[in-house]
Amino acid sequence: MNDKLIVSTSPHLHKKEESVAKIMWLVALSLLPAGAAGVFIFGLSALWVIILGVVSAVITELILQVLTKNKITILDGSAVITGLLLAYNLPPKVPFWLPIIGSVFAIAIGKQVFGGLGQNIFNPALVGRVFLMASWPKYMTAFTQPLPAGVGLSYDAVTQATPLAILKETKILEQLSYWGLFLGKRGGCIGEVCILALLLGVIFLLAKGYISWHIPVSYIATVGIFTYIFGPKGLFSGDWLFHILSGGLILGAFFMATDYVTSPLTRKGHLVFGVGCGLLTAVIRLWGGYPEGVSYAILMMNAAAPLIDRYTRNRVYGTS
Amino acid sequence: MKTLVREFVKGIIKENPTFVLALGLCPTLAVSVSLSNGIGMGIAATFVLIGSNIIIALIKEMIPERIRIPCYIVVIATFVTITELTMKAYSPALDRALGIYVPLIVVNCIVLGRAEAFASKQSVLNSLFDGIGMGVGFTLALILISGIREFLGAGKLFGHVLIKGFEPAFVVGMPSGALLVIGLLLGFFNILKEKRQ
Numbered sequence: 001m002n003d004k005l006i007v008s009t010s011p012h013l014h015k016k017e018e019s020v021a022k023i024m025w026l027v028a029l030s031l032l033p034a035g036a037a038g039v040f041i042f043g044l045s046a047l048w049v050i051i052l053g054v055v056s057a058v059i060t061e062l063i064l065q066v067l068t069k070n071k072i073t074i075l076d077g078s079a080v081i082t083g084l085l086l087a088y089n090l091p092p093k094v095p096f097w098l099p100i101i102g103s104v105f106a107i108a109i110g111k112q113v114f115g116g117l118g119q120n121i122f123n124p125a126l127v128g129r130v131f132l133m134a135s136w137p138k139y140m141t142a143f144t145q146p147l148p149a150g151v152g153l154s155y156d157a158v159t160q161a162t163p164l165a166i167l168k169e170t171k172i173l174e175q176l177s178y179w180g181l182f183l184g185k186r187g188g189c190i191g192e193v194c195i196l197a198l199l200l201g202v203i204f205l206l207a208k209g210y211i212s213w214h215i216p217v218s219y220i221a222t223v224g225i226f227t228y229i230f231g232p233k234g235l236f237s238g239d240w241l242f243h244i245l246s247g248g249l250i251l252g253a254f255f256m257a258t259d260y261v262t263s264p265l266t267r268k269g270h271l272v273f274g275v276g277c278g279l280l281t282a283v284i285r286l287w288g289g290y291p292e293g294v295s296y297a298i299l300m301m302n303a304a305a306p307l308i309d310r311y312t313r314n315r316v317y318g319t320s
Numbered sequence: 321m322k323t324l325v326r327e328f329v330k331g332i333i334k335e336n337p338t339f340v341l342a343l344g345l346c347p348t349l350a351v352s353v354s355l356s357n358g359i360g361m362g363i364a365a366t367f368v369l370i371g372s373n374i375i376i377a378l379i380k381e382m383i384p385e386r387i388r389i390p391c392y393i394v395v396i397a398t399f400v401t402i403t404e405l406t407m408k409a410y411s412p413a414l415d416r417a418l419g420i421y422v423p424l425i426v427v428n429c430i431v432l433g434r435a436e437a438f439a440s441k442q443s444v445l446n447s448l449f450d451g452i453g454m455g456v457g458f459t460l461a462l463i464l465i466s467g468i469r470e471f472l473g474a475g476k477l478f479g480h481v482l483i484k485g486f487e488p489a490f491v492v493g494m495p496s497g498a499l500l501v502i503g504l505l506l507g508f509f510n511i512l513k514e515k516r517q
Contacts, residue, residue, distance in 0.1 A: 095487075109500070134496065135489035 020117070023210055024077030030201030031084050031255065037184055037194030041146045042092035046190045049099050050087040056103035057083030064112045078117050082106050085125035085256060088191020089248065089295070090132070091143045098139055102128040122302045123262050126295045133295075141165070143187035160187040164247045168291035181245040192248040202254045211258040214270035215277075219253040220244055222278025230286055249281065252294035262302040269305075269312040276301045276308075324449045331453025338461035338502075339509045343429040347421045348462060349498040355478050358466030359459065360414040361421065364403045366455025368425050369434060371399040373451035376439040383440070392435045393426065400426045430458055468501055469493060 039047045061079040065072045073079075083103050090099060106128025114120040133140045145160040161169070163176060163186055176186060184194030191198075205211045224240040231237030243249070257263060257277055264273050277297045284293025337343045344365070351361045375395050376383075383391045404422050407415040415422060425431065434454055439447040471477055473493030475486045491497045 101489075131491060134491035134494065136487060137490070 020078075021076040024081060026208065027205065027210060027255075028077050028080050028084060030204045031081070031088070031191070033197035033200045034088060034191045034194060034251065035084065037197035038088065038092070038190035041184050041193060042144060042190060043147050046092040048096065049090055049092065049094060049190060050084065052096060053087030053090070053099035053103050054080055054083035056100040057086070057107050060104045060107040061112065064108060065116075068112075070116065073117060076117065078111075079107060082111065082124045082128075085123075085191070086128045088251060089125065089129040089189050091140065091188075092190050093142065093144050094139050098132060098136065102132045105131045118261055120261055121305075122299050123256050123259050126256060126299050126302075129295055130299065143189075145187055146185050146193075162187045162247070162291065163242070164285065164291040167246075168285075178241055178245060181242070186246075189248060189251075192251040195245055195250050198250050198254065205254070211254065212267065212270065214267050215258050215263060215274040216253040218271045218274025219257055219277045219281075220249060222275045223249060223282050226279065226282035227286065230282075243282075243285065247285070247292040248294040252281075252298055253277070256294075257298050257301070262305060264305050264308045264312060266309070266312050266314055269308045272308050272312060273301050273305065276304060324445060327446055327449040328453035328456075331450065331455070331457040332460065333457070335454075336457045336461060337430045337433075337454050338458060338465075339506055341430075341433070342506075343433050344431075344458065345502065347424060347428060348465065349495060349502065351418060351421050352462055352466040352469050352498060352501075353493055354417075354470045354474070354476075355463065355466045356414070357417050358462035360407075360411070361418055362455070362459025362462045364407065364418075364422060365425055365428060365430065365458055366452070367403055368396060368399040368428075369431055369455045369458075370448060370451040371402075372396045372431055372435055373439040373447040374444055375399075376435050377442060377444040377447035380440045388436075388440065389432075392432060392440075396431050396435065397426050430454060465498075465501060465505065468505075469497065472501075473497060 035046075035050050039050070057079045058074050062072060062074050064070075065074070083106075086102050086106050087099055090102070106124040109131075110122060110124030110127030111117070111120045143160060143162050143165075163181070180186065182195045184196070186193055202211075202216075206213065224244050227243040228238040228240040229236060231239070253274075257274065264270055277294075280297035280300055281293040284290055284296060290296070331337070335341055338345065338348055347361060347365075352358050372392070372395050376392060379391075379395075400423060403425070404415070407418075407422060434450060438450050442450070467477065469492050471482065471488075473488055473490060475481055475483070475488035489497070492501060
């Protein structure tokens with residue numbers, strides 16, 4: 001009987017035919033539509049950011065695992081996901097070395113230093129992004145306009161602030177239609193703007209059961225409710241749909257907050273986690289110093305995840 | 321003579337106050353933003369260490385054991401006041417840059433720690449060399465950390481730009497960057513220590 005009890009950290013798997021690697025690669029696949037949309041909207045420089053981010057992440061993990069004589073796990077797809085998510089969190093026209101340094105930091109400090117997959121406390125892609133934001137704010141806040149329709153893939157770019165940045169500066173909501181926000185006709189990070197493409201990947205993940213609705217729904221609902229209540233013209237006047245469709249909320253709620261390793265274990269814990277992320281995101285957006293709060297909110301809740309686990313433990317039948 | 325040299329050398333590598341004993345990390349984190357600050361703090365702390373170690377070793381028989389800490393503090397505070405007034409007179413820019421961390425040398429764990437662990441039990445000559453060794457070790461650690469942080473965080477060394485067009489990572493100059501740099505250096509030195517065994 002004892003050899004059937006396996007004690008391990010997340011990711012935990014139930015079905016025998018699934019492996020961590022298979023799930024990771026399918027998650028990476030589900031991320032591709034958002035990247036393709038980003039490249040289509042912002043031009044070829046976005047493609048370079050994505051390629052550099054992914055390649056640097058994989059090479060960093062390979063080098064570190066060779067140097068420390070550990071098992072080489074680059075084929076399990078988790079470094080690829082980290083590289084993709086980091087690139088998706090960057091503006092389209094950053095210098096070439098930015099995604100490289102970000103990926104190196106994300107893998108080396110965000111993941112490997114803790115002991116590799118399953119041991120990290122924080123989402124590695126967000127660790128990399130926050131490091132880049134604190135180090136080179138000038139490049140991390142220089143966003144470009146979407147390419148005019150019909151231009152095709154090109155390297156041209158015109159700078160433009162994101163809707164959330166304009167909201168933070170002028171307190172006036174940009175005159176964008178919700179449909180425009182949904183399709184991604186706005187300035188922003190590569191992988192966050194096209195909600196449609198993101199949702200394509202989300203539907204796939206939900207259908208296969210690789211993520212559950214608990215974290216994303218509680219996260220997004222909390223942001224919506226909070227921003228509705230604390231609106232600019234007094235209570236219950238907030239534009240909650242604008243807030244849900246802006247910034248990195250959809251990308252963060254579905255692809256980063258749901259990371260198995262850094263989120264709580266139980267469904268109840270997921271709900272608490274999502275609400276916490278939502279509250280922090282909304283507070284930072286409305287009253288904090290930054291226009292967008294998704295990355296900091298998720299990182300802070302990552303730190304709280306073990307605490308949430310302790311209080312939402314599944315009760316064993318027969319004990320009080 | 322050999323013992324004296326050993327007391328001096330241990331403060332530099334084997335019992336380096338920053339990377340082995342992990343003492344005095346608070347001023348290290350705060351002050352290591354630039355090389356000139358780091359060296360200035362290192363010299364000031366070394367002077368206080370040497371002075372307090374000598375005096376405490378001289379009067380160690382006279383101090384009742386139950387009130388030894390306040391007695392050490394009085395001695396250390398005297399030397400820190402000398403240092404502070406000298407700094408204010410001859411290098412006011414350094415004093416302004418170090419700010420409150422000059423008076424805080426009084427409670428620097430290295431100074432109080434060596435007084436308690438060494439000077440109160442050993443001869444004056446041994447305590448002198450221990451003080452010099454610890455002070456030099458602290459200063460070398462500060463030079464290493466400040467050099468890295470000033471170069472990566474501000475792109476300069478001693479206030480001069482080294483590589484034109486180099487984009488420094490601002491976070492390295494901030495407190496979070498200090499913790500990152502010191503943590504990574506500590507890990508690196510631990511690896512070296514393990515390899516040697």
